[in-house]
Amino acid sequence: MKKWIPMLLVSASWPALTAATDQPDTAALQQEARQITQQFGGQLKSLLQAAMASGGPVNAMQVCKVNAPQIADTASKDSGWKVARTASRVRNPANQPDPWEQQVLQDWARQMAAGTAVEQLQPATLVSAAEYRFMQPIATADLCVKCHGAELAPEVRATLAELYPQDQATGFKAGDLRGAFSLRKPL
Ligand code: HEC
Incomplete structure (x- = not known):
């Protein structure tokens, strides 16, 4: 019987220890963030594809x-x-x-300049006492170039000039890093 006592002690103290350090479950948070990103990205892309097919880029x-x-x-x-x-x-x-997002975007850009493909870039995370943050790269696809490329149709250019006079998001080609999904959750 004696043999069991240390084992019981260990298993009993384990949950108490984890509760005391109060660490967020970052693996679960990252999993959740990936799911939301996938859903959001998927919804956007299918809406965009449908709207492009039915009415072109201005629509x-x-x-x-x-x-x-x-x-x-x-x-x-x-x-x-x-x-x-x-x-x-x-x-x-x-x-x-913001500054953290800027830093992550610059880091990804450096990796790409050194030869990493956009699909190989890894998401970035930041954990503080207050919140959990997650960033996932967004690649430029063929579809995107119609509104974010270097050569835009005149009516696209005109619509952008009207709606976004400060637009900086042109000149991209397929395979470029276009930007990022950025998620945060208060802890
Ligand atoms: C029909 C034109 C059009 C197409 C096609 C398009 N975008 Fe955009 N994109 C826009 C507009 C307009 C905005 C500004 C949205 C807003 O006001 O928040 C934008 C904004 C963005 C942003 C947010 C950052 C920013 O620049 O303000 C990202 C990231 C983005 N687009 C990525 C993409 C990707 C990736 C694709 C291809 C899958 C794509 N876009 C295709 C028109 C387009």
Whole structure:
């Protein structure tokens, strides 16, 4: 019987120890963030594809302007996360990166300059006492170049000039890093 005592002690003290350090479960948080990102990205892309097919890029502009923030808001309300998009060169000044986001975007850009493909970039995370943050790279696809490329149709250029006079998000080609999904959750 004696043999059992140390084992019982160990197993009894284990939950108490983990509770005392009060560490957030970062693996679970990262998993959750990846799921939300996938869902948000998937919804956006299918809406965008449908709108491009039915009415071309000027019509599809509404998806990026109106639907993207709406889907992000809904995802945020449903999940308790704040879901956003950002980039080094933004179209909408409201999507400007904060210092941490800027640093991650620059780090990814350096990795790509050194030969890493955009698909191989790894998500970034930041944990503080107050919140958990997660960033996932967004690649430029063929579809995106119609509104973010170097050569835009005149009507696309005109619509962008009207809606986004400070637009910096052109000149991209397929395979470039376009920006990032950026998520945060209070802890
Ligand atoms: C029909 C035109 C159009 C297409 C196609 C398009 N975008 Fe955009 N994109 C926009 C507009 C307009 C905004 C600004 C949205 C806003 O006001 O928040 C934007 C914003 C963004 C942002 C947020 C950062 C910023 O620049 O403000 C990212 C990231 C982005 N687009 C990525 C993509 C990717 C990736 C694709 C291809 C899968 C794509 N876009 C295709 C028009 C487009």
